[in-house]
Amino acid sequence: MISCSRISVMLRRMGYAALSTSILTLSLSSLAGQDSLPPAVKKSASAAATEAGEPQEAKAADPYAVPEGSPEEILRFIEEIQELRPKFKNREELIHHVTRVQQATIAxxxxxxxxxxADEKTxxxxxxxxxxxxxxLVRLGRNGALEATLKAAKDLTRDPRKGVAAKAREILLAIRIGASPTLPDDQRQALIAEVLEAVAASQFSRESxxxxxxxxxxxxxxxxxxxxSECYEKLSELLSKSEDPELNGLSVSLKGYARGLQLPGKFMELGGTxxxxxxxxxNAYRGKVVLVDFWATWCGPCLEELPNVQRLYQLYHDKGFEVVGVSLDEDRPRLEAFLEREQIPWTTLIEPDPAARGWxxxxxxxxxxxxxxxxxxxxEDGKVxxxxxxxxxxxxxxxxxxxxxxxDAPVLKKFGVFKKP
Structure with missing residues (x-):
């Protein structure tokens, strides 16, 4: 089953943001009154009432009706209805309004x-x-919304207007990528291959x-x-063939991402100064349980975690627990002063060459x-x-x-650790 939230996250990342969900969390008491309708919405409601032979007083009955008019007027209607903030009695009414706004926008x-x-840009x-x-609508859990979304995207890829078809293909791909974690293995592999082939075919376009x-x-x-890991590693291999220094640098980073994802259950190679x-x-750490801690003195969460590591080091060091700190500091004097002040007993790595410090x-x-x-x-075996x-x-x-x-008593006193009863 495709994750709706993952699709919306993917679309946002690809530049096709779903309508702001802030409307779902607005304080109901702070929303405008029901009579504060934008001009285009009032116009559409009035037109709908007139066509139905209803009196003009019924013009507020359907503020979601799409008006007739020029492309500019229709676009203005969409913009204004998305900004519409009626007053609701409960969450159900709010969800109903949001749903109607989406349906009106689709129409x-x-x-x-x-x-x-309408020109092609419009x-x-x-x-x-x-x-x-x-x-x-998918995010709101509407029945059949996902199928309708996929069908609409596929149908639009066959539009005779090149710009429309191209945009539909981009969005369809974004949806497929958003659904990739839920795909069967063979389909996921096929999608990875397809996306990477596009990178090669485009000669490393930024978009691909x-x-x-x-x-x-x-x-x-x-x-x-x-x-x-497979996606990162294969993309890294492709980018390493590029003559663009920026893409070469990204290739190195991607190779690292892939290697990091492969670490669990495997031997971790470690070196440095x-x-x-x-x-x-x-090799001197073989047979020990080792925490390899990437940190820096400028990192707030790192400093918050430090007392926990110090406490556990005191408790477990004699049992075979070691720590190797990998400092991402660039300021060596600041690091040295910090380690001395905090009396850090374990090994800390930092490169002699300033150009090889930090990230x-x-x-x-x-x-x-x-x-x-x-x-x-x-x-103890050196495996993560x-x-x-x-x-x-x-x-x-x-x-x-x-x-x-x-x-023991010193640890109790220093770190506030208490024995369980």
Whole structure:
């Protein structure tokens, strides 16, 4: 089953944002009164009432009716109805209004697409408006909305107007990418191949590269690490052949992302220079449980996590727990002062060459570190068992691997740890 929320996230990333969901969370008491209708909406309601032979007083009966008129007038109606904020008694009325707005936008977009006076630019805008509203209906859980969205996109790809067909193909691809985590393996593999072929065929156009990268991100965020890794790695191979330095740099980053996603369950290679200027002897840590902690003194969340790591180091060090800090600081004096002040007992890595510090640290590049703290836990065999060893997760893993900790008085005093009764 395709995830509706993932489709909308993907469409936003690809530039086809669904109508703002802020309307769903507006305070009902703060919305304008029911009589505050925009001019174009009033006009459409009046026209609908007149056509039905109803008295003019009934003009507010259907503010969602699409007016006749020029493309400009229809576009103005869409803009104004999307800004309409009636007053509602409950959430059900609010959802009903949002649904009607989308339905009216779809109807108005269809009228634009068939309007004899609409130029191709306006038609392309109508495609975007229609698809945005269809996606919103999917997000609202309307029955058949997803099928209608896919069908509409496919139908529009056959439109004789090149701009309309091209826009529909882009949106359809965005929908397919949004659904990629829920696809069967063979279909997901086919989609990855299709997207990467487009990168090669376009000779590394920014649009095609962005689409491929978005596919990898979507798969990664959905927990499809193997598929995301494959997408990143193959895209990296393609970009390495480009003569564009920027794309070459992206190739290196993507290779790191892929390598990082492949880490769980595998041996982690580690090297670098310690603060004392000596090379790290990674083999000396074999047989130990090691936290490889990517951090920096300027990182707030890193500093918030530090007391937890210090406490667990005190509790489990004698049982075989070690920490290797990989500092992404660029200011070495600041790092040294911090380590001395906090009395950090474990090894810290920082490169001698200032050009290889910060996010350019070789280990950060190698494993595609994109955010810190990045806490990777390695077991006694040197294999990665957790990519998010922070807070309670780190404590639970250490207890599982090394057994219950014996809490002594100094640790109780320094870190406020209390024995369980």
């Amino acid at each position: 108005a977009s269809d009228k634009l697409l068939s309007h004899q006076d 038609a392309v805008e109508a495609v975007e408006l229609k698809m945005q509203s269809l996606v919103m 590269v962005g689409t491929a990268y978005a596919l990898g991100q979507t798969l990664e965020e959905a927990g499809k690490g193997a598929s995301a 310690t603060l004392s200027g000596k090379p790290l002897d990674w 350019k640290h070789p280990l950060a590049v190698r494993y595609g570190i994109r955010g810190i703290p990045a806490a990777i836990l390695v077991n 068992i957790s990519m998010a060893a922070r807070g309670p997760e780190l404590a639970a893993q250490l207890e599982k691997l090394l057994g219950p900790a014996e809490v």
